Amino acid sequence: MRPDHTLRLENVTIGELEQVSLTIASAEVVCLSGISGSGKSRLLRAVADLEDHGGRVFLGDIEQSQIAAHEWRRRVMLVPSESQWWSERVGDHFPDKAEVSGLSELGFDRQVMAWSVSRLSSGEKQRLALLRALAAAPQALLLDEPTANLDPETTETVERWLGSEIRERNMPVIWVAHDAGQIRRLADRAFYLNGHVLEAR
Numbered sequence: 001m002r003p004d005h006t007l008r009l010e011n012v013t014i015g016e017l018e019q020v021s022l023t024i025a026s027a028e029v030v031c032l033s034g035i036s037g038s039g040k041s042r043l044l045r046a047v048a049d050l051e052d053h054g055g056r057v058f059l060g061d062i063e064q065s066q067i068a069a070h071e072w073r074r075r076v077m078l079v080p081s082e083s084q085w086w087s088e089r090v091g092d093h094f095p096d097k098a099e100v101s102g103l104s105e106l107g108f109d110r111q112v113m114a115w116s117v118s119r120l121s122s123g124e125k126q127r128l129a130l131l132r133a134l135a136a137a138p139q140a141l142l143l144d145e146p147t148a149n150l151d152p153e154t155t156e157t158v159e160r161w162l163g164s165e166i167r168e169r170n171m172p173v174i175w176v177a178h179d180a181g182q183i184r185r186l187a188d189r190a191f192y193l194n195g196h197v198l199e200a201r
């Protein structure tokens with residue numbers, strides 16, 4: 001039997017946001033939209049244990065507060081809208097740069113590991129940040145507008161690749177997205193942050 005990686009938010013509060021309770025099954029994609037500043041990114045940061053918050057978050061039967069924050073974040077992986085790069089070469093950011101899967105699917109060859117981070121376009125950064133996140137073998141994914149810098153064709157390529165990784169790895173996903181077409185293509189369920197209240201769409 002596959003392990004239970006259900007992601008469960010119980011009465012989570014952060015900033016102005018009213019209590020959020022939400023259960024996301026393994027391999028389920030929940031899309032989240034809402035006007036700018038409504039609290040989407042902060043909610044993801046709370047779930048990733050990057051900001052203090054009220055309420056409780058569980059991954060399977062493990063509660064966020066039971067394990068070290070860095071260990072929780074490796075399992076419940078946030079891919080922020082602007083990725084951080086702390087070393088000069090792309091390959092330095094991958095635990096095993098010889099064994100990165102998904103490179104060709106996202107339009108790269110192995111040479112990209114030797115590239116300097118400073119030459120990366122915003123769309124290259126975005127795709128490499130996704131590859132880096134999945135290389136850490138997370139059990140749940142929090143994606144903050146992961147295709148915001150991509151053209152429509154590349155967006156659909158990334159959607160297909162991520163969709164198959166999500167199913168194969170059985171990960172629950174919260175995906176912040178604004179594009180109605182993308183939400184239709186991806187979402188098992190969709191929610192909208194209306195003011196400070198989460199509403200089902």
Ligand SMILES: Nc1ncnc2c1ncn2[C@@H]1O[C@H](COP(=O)(O)OP(=O)(O)OP(=O)(O)O)[C@@H](O)[C@H]1O
Pocket residue numbers: 015034035036037038039040041042043
């Ligand atoms: N650390 C913080 N302390 C206090 N307020 C914050 C903090 N971080 C963000 N905020 C505020 O919380 C609100 C929600 O921010 P958040 O980044 O979650 O919005 P968002 O819905 O993701 O917006 P966008 O679609 O523009 O990215 C904003 O008013 C923001 O200024």
